[in-house]
Amino acid sequence: MVLNEATLKRLRWRCRRGTRELDALLGGWLDADGAQADEATLSAFDELLEQPDPLRWDWLMGNAAPPRADWQEMVDAIRARDRV
Numbered sequence: 001m002v003l004n005e006a007t008l009k010r011l012r013w014r015c016r017r018g019t020r021e022l023d024a025l026l027g028g029w030l031d032a033d034g035a036q037a038d039e040a041t042l043s044a045f046d047e048l049l050e051q052p053d054p055l056r057w058d059w060l061m062g063n064a065a066p067p068r069a070d071w072q073e074m075v076d077a078i079r080a081r082d083r084v
Helices: 005-015 020-036 039-049 053-061 069-082
Strands: none
Touching: 005 020, 005 039, 020 039, 020 053, 020 069, 039 069, 053 069
16 A cells, blocks of 8 residues: 555545444544554554444444454554544
């Protein structure tokens, strides 16, 4: 994945999940941390976006833990920033 504005735009579009809460949480992380993220982190975020909304919601609400450590780091950062 090439770190450029086109990549960030594509990820921003993918953050639009159809629920305001998920849109705000995922888009908020991308806006706050995406431009400074390395290629591996953005790739992991892209893969996180492929997961079903109910799973991601449970992870973000602290009801379950993601199966990957890199996803857990993002979830923790989102929860800390948004005090979820």
